Amino acid sequence: MEYSSKKLEKKWQEYWAQNGSFEPNEDFTKAKKYILSMFPFPSGRLHMGHVRNYTISDAFARYYRQQGFNVLHPIGFDSFGMPAENAAIKNGSHPKTWTYSNIDYMKGEFKSLGFSFSKERELATSDELYTKFEQGFIIDMYEKGLLYRKKGFLNWCPSCQTVLANEQVLEGSCWRCDTNVVKKDMNQYYFKITQYGDELLSDLAKLEGGWPKQVLTMQENWIGKSYGLEFKFSFDIASRERLNNKFDGFEVFTTRPDTIYGVSYAALAPEHEIVNYMIENLLLDDDTIIKIQEMKNTSSIDRQKEKSGVSLNLNVTHPLTKKSVPIWVANFVLMDYGSGAVMAVPAHDDRDFDFAKKYNLPINAVIKPFNGDLSDDKAFTEVGELFNSESFNGLNSKDAQGKIIDYFEAQNIGTKKTNFRLKDWGVSRQRYWGAPIPFVHCDSCGLVMEKKENLPIALPEDIVITGEGNPLDKHPTWKHCKCPSCGKDAVRETDTMDTFVESSWYFLRFCASPKNWQDEAFSKEQIEYWMSVDHYIGGIEHAILHLLYARFFTKVFRDLGYISFDEPFNKLLTQGMVLKDGAKMSKSKGNTVDPDAIIEKYGADTARLFILFAAPPTQELEWNDSAVEGAYRFIKRFYERSSNIVKTDSIPQIDHGSLSKDEKFARKKVYEALVRANDVYGEKYTFNTMIAGVMEAMNALNAQSNSDVWSEGYWILTSIMEPVIPHVCSEISSEYFSLKNLTSQRVLEEVFVENVIILGVSINGKARTEIEVASDESQENIMKIAKESAAKWLEGKTIVKEIVVPKKLVNLVIKD
Numbered sequence: 001m002e003y004s005s006k007k008l009e010k011k012w013q014e015y016w017a018q019n020g021s022f023e024p025n026e027d028f029t030k031a032k033k034y035i036l037s038m039f040p041f042p043s044g045r046l047h048m049g050h051v052r053n054y055t056i057s058d059a060f061a062r063y064y065r066q067q068g069f070n071v072l073h074p075i076g077f078d079s080f081g082m083p084a085e086n087a088a089i090k091n092g093s094h095p096k097t098w099t100y101s102n103i104d105y106m107k108g109e110f111k112s113l114g115f116s117f118s119k120e121r122e123l124a125t126s127d128e129l130y131t132k133f134e135q136g137f138i139i140d141m142y143e144k145g146l147l148y149r150k151k152g153f154l155n156w157c158p159s160c161q162t163v164l165a166n167e168q169v170l171e172g173s174c175w176r177c178d179t180n181v182v183k184k185d186m187n188q189y190y191f192k193i194t195q196y197g198d199e200l201l202s203d204l205a206k207l208e209g210g211w212p213k214q215v216l217t218m219q220e221n222w223i224g225k226s227y228g229l230e231f232k233f234s235f236d237i238a239s240r241e242r243l244n245n246k247f248d249g250f251e252v253f254t255t256r257p258d259t260i261y262g263v264s265y266a267a268l269a270p271e272h273e274i275v276n277y278m279i280e281n282l283l284l285d286d287d288t289i290i291k292i293q294e295m296k297n298t299s300s301i302d303r304q305k306e307k308s309g310v311s312l313n314l315n316v317t318h319p320l321t322k323k324s325v326p327i328w329v330a331n332f333v334l335m336d337y338g339s340g341a342v343m344a345v346p347a348h349d350d351r352d353f354d355f356a357k358k359y360n361l362p363i364n365a366v367i368k369p370f371n372g373d374l375s376d377d378k379a380f381t382e383v384g385e386l387f388n389s390e391s392f393n394g395l396n397s398k399d400a401q402g403k404i405i406d407y408f409e410a411q412n413i414g415t416k417k418t419n420f421r422l423k424d425w426g427v428s429r430q431r432y433w434g435a436p437i438p439f440v441h442c443d444s445c446g447l448v449m450e451k452k453e454n455l456p457i458a459l460p461e462d463i464v465i466t467g468e469g470n471p472l473d474k475h476p477t478w479k480h481c482k483c484p485s486c487g488k489d490a491v492r493e494t495d496t497m498d499t500f501v502e503s504s505w506y507f508l509r510f511c512a513s514p515k516n517w518q519d520e521a522f523s524k525e526q527i528e529y530w531m532s533v534d535h536y537i538g539g540i541e542h543a544i545l546h547l548l549y550a551r552f553f554t555k556v557f558r559d560l561g562y563i564s565f566d567e568p569f570n571k572l573l574t575q576g577m578v579l580k581d582g583a584k585m586s587k588s589k590g591n592t593v594d595p596d597a598i599i600e601k602y603g604a605d606t607a608r609l610f611i612l613f614a615a616p617p618t619q620e621l622e623w624n625d626s627a628v629e630g631a632y633r634f635i636k637r638f639y640e641r642s643s644n645i646v647k648t649d650s651i652p653q654i655d656h657g658s659l660s661k662d663e664k665f666a667r668k669k670v671y672e673a674l675v676r677a678n679d680v681y682g683e684k685y686t687f688n689t690m691i692a693g694v695m696e697a698m699n700a701l702n703a704q705s706n707s708d709v710w711s712e713g714y715w716i717l718t719s720i721m722e723p724v725i726p727h728v729c730s731e732i733s734s735e736y737f738s739l740k741n742l743t744s745q746r747v748l749e750e751v752f753v754e755n756v757i758i759l760g761v762s763i764n765g766k767a768r769t770e771i772e773v774a775s776d777e778s779q780e781n782i783m784k785i786a787k788e789s790a791a792k793w794l795e796g797k798t799i800v801k802e803i804v805v806p807k808k809l810v811n812l813v814i815k816d
């Protein structure tokens with residue numbers, strides 16, 4: 001029995017493929033489990049992070065199949081996106097060719113790792129069928145008012161001629177070509193995710209216990225709900241006249257109304273409409289205009305670093321003190337938060353303080369520490385006591401917030417306001433390799449959506465990709481079409497969708513079966529049965545955007561009547577990173593380990609065993625070559641020792657009492673491993689302790705030679721280990737057990753019952769010592785052992801009476 005991972009793994013992979021072993025069925029009366037791992041981008045080859053991700057989900061899926069559940073464990077490819085276009089620019093391949101040949105290769109890798117994915121439900125989000133359904137949903141969302149088009153300031157790379165997402169701007173430069181990114185005012189499509197801000201926040205409570213705390217907190221901060229005061233600053237008469245009476249003031253939002261008496265200036269965002277008006281109407285000198293332009297062209301991240309600003313020579317009146325307050329433009333004020341304008345309190349806010357120092361603006365303290373003094377060289381931002389604040393003096397600054405808001409409301413000069421950091425989701429990209437946004441621009445009708453029967457609006461394949469601009473714009477025919485509404489000549493939208501749109505609903509698409517796959521995205525019945533996902537497994541890097549967008553889509557689909565639940569993912573497991581030499585494996589560090597090479601050398605089972613044994617799934621996993629060797633040796637031994645099994649179709653029945661000590665111990669270890677296995681899949685995910693338990697059980701089996709105990713041991717251990725090392729376990733199981741043992745196993749309590757008892761020994765009624773004997777020890781032997789252990793009290797005495805009280809004690813009556 002020589003272990004050959006190559007032969008054995010290939011055999012089982014073929015067997016599973018031919019038997020459709022991992023296809024879920026549509027018997028909706030059966031208990032189900034939906035196990036999902038985050039699908040990959042088809043970059044070319046799997047990396048170890050992927051292998052870890054799918055090894056975990058595969059273990060879950062296989063375990064639940066053994067337990068008799070109807071299991072959905074699907075996979076797909078998140079296959080639209082920039083890298084396909086970049087590869088096209090680099091090596092001249094068509095994005096589609098590049099993408100689909102990568103997908104083919106990676107599917108082969110999935111197979112060679114033995115992952116139990118459904119084949120029937122495989123998909124790529126760049127498939128035209130997927131685009132068709134997605135465009136249908138986009139149209140539904142537009143009709144519901146959840147999609148709109150508006151002008152906005154976007155990150156624009158002048159060299160690549162495209163909009164960049166915030167994450168694609170690195171230190172103010174394009175991530176691809178390093179050109180300075182500018183802000184460009186252009187049309188963009190947005191999803192109204194802010195309409196769901198409150199629900200996305202409050203429903204986080206439903207996920208407590210199922211999702212890691214850290215992820216819930218990250219989502220909460222991203223949504224960023226805050227409470228404060230909104231009020232209007234009114235211009236003085238001179239300023240109003242300077243603005244040709246076009247504006248009488250502007251709104252500001254503050255979370256610190258308690259600092260209102262400390263306001264020493266107000267600041268507008270460079271994009272504020274008042275600033276725009278002044279530029280357009282030549283109310284500012286050239287120098288000022290240039291400075292404002294520079295601010296606009298800096299990314300919002302860089303704007304937070306070095307403060308800069310210009311005075312507008314305008315003044316407003318303080319709403320309470322009626323004093324004059326000067327107006328500045330400041331780079332740190334963002335147009336897309338609050339109202340794009342702030343009241344500045346340098347004494348109590350760090351940013352306002354830096355700005356005031358730089359431009360010599362007054363610093364008026366109005367809150368002081370409860371004990372100790374205010375310092376001159378920084379802002380005091382903690383809770384304290386109000387002073388210089390008229391009738392609010394002496395209040396605790398926390399309490400003052402509500403009181404001051406109440407006062408503004410009573411005077412009708414301001415209102416309590418809730419604000420969200422969350423912004424509407426800009427979804428249009430000026431790229432080729434994405435799902436076209438299904439709209440048409442018509443001179444007579446304006447923006448018109450496509451008719452559903454015309455979907456999909458598929459990408460043309462004959463394009464030239466140069467890296468500059470959107471190839472769809474330059475295509476000679478594609479964008480020319482008839483208006484779906486009036487029939488006149490019209491032009492197609494050439495923007496494509498952010499790829500996060502595709503990953504926001506793919507888990508729903510997997511609920512469809514071959515029966516309706518071509519006809520609809522999914523049926524209500526299928527969704528109701530399979531959703532929510534029971535275990536979702538993936539990287540922490542998706543803690544915010546992907547998970548938030550998927551939650552948003554779920555709520556939108558609910559409101560569109562497609563589904564009837566609120567949250568898509570019941571339990572979320574965020575796996576730890578895979579490290580080598582203490583650093584995250586990455587191409588740039590050159591410390592990657594190629595999964596294919598590991599499979600070639602040791603086999604998939606070894607890779608899987610190492611991954612699940614070396615660390616709990618949520619923690620970092622340090623790659624360790626000698627531990628990989630160790631995993632390999634364990635599997636080899638596990639396979640070779642299986643020759644001790646006697647073929648059987650059912651678990652051997654064993655009379656536990658008749659076994660030797662070593663045999664009993666071996667059984668105990670086997671069942672201990674089983675108990676640990678049942679712990680793994682609920683909450684703790686402790687694969688490592690389960691595997692350690694199996695290793696201990698193997699050692700204990702080795703120390704005895706009862707063939708029934710061997711067979712029973714393997715019956716259970718191969719069933720426990722099949723989710724981890726499926727190939728070798730299937731081989732052993734089919735060879736000896738006709739695959740009958742790969743099912744749920746019953747824990748036999750009898751093997752845990754301790755087979756020794758403790759008896760007290762008393763002499764003349766007085767407790768003297770204790771003895772340990774087998775629970776079925778004969779009376780004669782018990783007495784012998786008792787006398788030996790009580791020898792020192794018996795010396796030179798005569799025993800006159802010997803009594804054994806079964807399971808309790810031994811009593812000896814003696815005399816001199």
Ligand code: ANZ
Binds near residue numbers: 333334345
């Ligand atoms: C005066 C003040 C005094 C402020 C103070 C803070 C401390 P959060 O909590 O994140 O909602 N702010 C408002 N709109 C802004 C914008 N468009 N761009 C930049 N900053 C803006 O932040 C709210 C606070 O951020 C507001 O409260 C405002 O500054 C500033 F001692 O008002 B505060």
Ligand code: ZN
Binds near residue numbers: 484
């Ligand atoms: Zn028209």
